[in-house]
Amino acid sequence: MLWESISSVVLGLALAWVALRVMPGRLPSAGPVLLAGALGALFGAFLTHSTLGSVHVLATYAGAVPVAAVSVSLLIRPRGRRPVRPAPAR
Numbered sequence: 001m002l003w004e005s006i007s008s009v010v011l012g013l014a015l016a017w018v019a020l021r022v023m024p025g026r027l028p029s030a031g032p033v034l035l036a037g038a039l040g041a042l043f044g045a046f047l048t049h050s051t052l053g054s055v056h057v058l059a060t061y062a063g064a065v066p067v068a069a070v071s072v073s074l075l076i077r078p079r080g081r082r083p084v085r086p087a088p089a090r
Contacts, residue, residue: 001049001054004045004049004057004060004061005042005045007061008041008042008044008045008060008061008064009038009041009042011041011061011064011065011068012037012038012039012040012041012042012064012065012068012071013034013037013038013041014037015037015041015065015068015069015072016033016034016036016037016038016068016072017034017037019033019037019072020033020034023076026076026077026078026079027072027075027076027077028075028077032075033072033075036068036071036072036074036075037068037071037072038068039071040064040067040068040069040070040071040072041064041065041067041068041071042064043067043071044063044064044065044066044067044068045060045061045063045064047063047067048060048062048063048064049063051063
């Protein structure tokens with residue numbers, strides 16, 4: 001279980017690093033993106049491992065990657081102009 005956890009975190013970090021390189025202007029700084037990738041992969045591995053058991057190691061990794069991708073995708077900003085912030089109330 002320890003090696004599955006470490007490997008899934010590495011997969012999540014790799015996925016987040018690729019996302020940072022592919023979409024540099026649409027993601028926030030590297031820290032939150034890498035953290036979201038690592039924690040998303042760890043959570044996905046936990047869910048898959050809990051569901052399938054300890055004999056399905058490759059399936060655990062296959063469950064970790066999509067959850068990490070979804071976690072990173074939640075940080076993507078819209079393309080184009082910056083979002084308009086409402087004026088403060090007076």
